[in-house]
Amino acid sequence: MIEMQDVFKKYPNGVTAINGIDVRINQGEFVYVVGPSGAGKSTFIKMMYREEVPTSGTITMNGVNVAKIKNKKVPIFRRNLGVVFQDFKLLPMKTVYENVAFALEVIEAQPKFIKKRVMEVLDLVNLKHKARMLPTELSGGEQQRVSIARSIVNSPKVVIADEPTGNLDPETSWEIMNIFEEINNRGTTIVMATHNREIVNTIKHRVIAIEAGKIARDEQRGDYGYEN
Amino acid sequence: MKIRTLGRHARESFKSIGRNGWMTFASVSAVTVTLILVGVFFVIMMNLNKVAQTIEEDVQIRVHIDVAANQEDQQKLQAEIEKLPEVQSVKFSSKEQELEELIKSMGEDGQAFKLFEQDNPLNDVFIVKTKNPQDTMKAAKDIGKLEYVTKAVYGKGTVEKLFNFIKASRNVGIVLIAGLFFTAVFLISNTIKITIIARRREIKIMRLVGATNNFIRWPFFLEGLWLGILGSILPIILLAIAYYHAYDYLAPKLMGNFIQILPYNPFMYQVSGILLLMGGLIGIWGSVMSVRKFLKV
Numbered sequence A: 001m002i003e004m005q006d007v008f009k010k011y012p013n014g015v016t017a018i019n020g021i022d023v024r025i026n027q028g029e030f031v032y033v034v035g036p037s038g039a040g041k042s043t044f045i046k047m048m049y050r051e052e053v054p055t056s057g058t059i060t061m062n063g064v065n066v067a068k069i070k071n072k073k074v075p076i077f078r079r080n081l082g083v084v085f086q087d088f089k090l091l092p093m094k095t096v097y098e099n100v101a102f103a104l105e106v107i108e109a110q111p112k113f114i115k116k117r118v119m120e121v122l123d124l125v126n127l128k129h130k131a132r133m134l135p136t137e138l139s140g141g142e143q144q145r146v147s148i149a150r151s152i153v154n155s156p157k158v159v160i161a162d163e164p165t166g167n168l169d170p171e172t173s174w175e176i177m178n179i180f181e182e183i184n185n186r187g188t189t190i191v192m193a194t195h196n197r198e199i200v201n202t203i204k205h206r207v208i209a210i211e212a213g214k215i216a217r218d219e220q221r222g223d224y225g226y227e228n
Numbered sequence B: 001m002k003i004r005t006l007g008r009h010a011r012e013s014f015k016s017i018g019r020n021g022w023m024t025f026a027s028v029s030a031v032t033v034t035l036i037l038v039g040v041f042f043v044i045m046m047n048l049n050k051v052a053q054t055i056e057e058d059v060q061i062r063v064h065i066d067v068a069a070n071q072e073d074q075q076k077l078q079a080e081i082e083k084l085p086e087v088q089s090v091k092f093s094s095k096e097q098e099l100e101e102l103i104k105s106m107g108e109d110g111q112a113f114k115l116f117e118q119d120n121p122l123n124d125v126f127i128v129k130t131k132n133p134q135d136t137m138k139a140a141k142d143i144g145k146l147e148y149v150t151k152a153v154y155g156k157g158t159v160e161k162l163f164n165f166i167k168a169s170r171n172v173g174i175v176l177i178a179g180l181f182f183t184a185v186f187l188i189s190n191t192i193k194i195t196i197i198a199r200r201r202e203i204k205i206m207r208l209v210g211a212t213n214n215f216i217r218w219p220f221f222l223e224g225l226w227l228g229i230l231g232s233i234l235p236i237i238l239l240a241i242a243y244y245h246a247y248d249y250l251a252p253k254l255m256g257n258f259i260q261i262l263p264y265n266p267f268m269y270q271v272s273g274i275l276l277l278m279g280g281l282i283g284i285w286g287s288v289m290s291v292r293k294f295l296k297v
Helices: A041-048 A071-078 A096-105 A111-124 A140-152 A170-185 A197-202 B003-019 B021-058 B071-083 B095-117 B133-144 B158-197 B200-208 B213-255 B264-294
Strands: A002-010 A016-025 A030-034 A056-061 A081-084 A158-162 A189-193 A206-211 A214-219 B061-065 B087-093 B125-130 B149-153
Touching: A002 A041, A016 A041, A016 A214, A030 A041, A030 A170, A041 A056, A041 A158, A041 A189, A071 A081, A071 B200, A071 B213, A081 A140, A096 A111, A096 A140, A111 A140, A140 A158, A140 A170, A158 A170, A170 A189, A170 A197, B003 B021, B003 B213, B021 B158, B021 B213, B021 B264, B061 B071, B061 B133, B071 B087, B071 B125, B087 B095, B125 B133, B133 B149, B133 B158, B158 B213, B158 B264, B200 B213, B200 B264, B213 B264
Parallel strands: A030 A189, A030 A206, A081 A158, A158 A189
Antiparallel strands: A002 A016, A002 A056, A206 A214, B061 B125, B061 B149, B087 B125
């Protein structure tokens, strides 16, 4: 469960990105975070995986107050959630297999388990046959699937995705969405910031619209609601 | 940390060396070039030091004993000299031995002195060596004051000049080696830094995926160590071969002048050890320092 209470975020340059947000996301929900550029979507998402720290207020993720986590403990906190980025953030010198395995190596999992689990998730994203390739040898959609595989290999309760289809063509975007649906069906909470109107309007889920750092709209099975 | 994880880090570091081909090459060559310079200079300096030491050790005080002294007086004098804190050894050389040596040292011309064997004008002599060659002057002065000593000779003037020269050149050598060492550290760690800066994105991603700083640092630490060791291999081989030939060529020639240079064994093994250690340490230092910068995300 994710809970934000009275959260404000002001950057050192004086810009207030989040201007008082209260929100609660239950386990197993699929939530779209929408809004115009510069509305504070990214800050909202980044605070969830402790890339940014709120200026005031509390953010609780699975019972942990994210704002209070010390810098040193941040990596350990992140092991309990999966993050998917617009630019994939894959390790360029590692193969597909190694990229996914890395998330398990950091928790010092048994090598046998790593092998089994990595192949399982690569099968889920349909990339088992490309396990030995380097990210640069893959298409954008395939790279994003690797990134998703890496985000779920730890079986996290929450997957956070920041514009995961932002760099992909429409057809590939649908493929990616199908994978997220599949993951959500298994009980994982998904919070996804997106600009993709078609997806939000077609695959209906809860929509949180952020404008000027505040929640402008919070609807179950909502619409995208912007012209783009 | 589990042993298994350490094994994982070692494997990662080897893979990284292979995958970062050109960057690895750049770092290793920086280590190689600087260590060759440091190595050559170090070998030369150590040998000059050895030569200086040999020359210093040859310095001795010749204490001329008054002809009036009987055997008992001589023994007393010897005991007194031995009591001086700077003195290491006292050797007696009778006037007959002295004359013999003089004749020998003059070669053909020396035969003329054979006439003196009947009525030897030389004194009995104590040959005194000091523990520290630098104390020769003081010891000679003190000995000169003792009873039954006509004079205590050590090559006044020449010895002082020699010692000053040796001292100056040692200081210059230390400064040069220190300077070269720092240049090496700076050059190598900078090259490694550049190669790691190119991978800062990688480090950021690792942290995003949940890797602790230590987990990220270890493979880089080991990679730095391998780079340093790889870089020191060529300097060690080159230096070993060069010194082997240089020693073969120079040692017999210098021996004629009673100058010794450091024998191949164990000197070259020591130099190799030093270069290997230096390469490894600088490699580790360079990589750990550069990674540190990117671990504050």
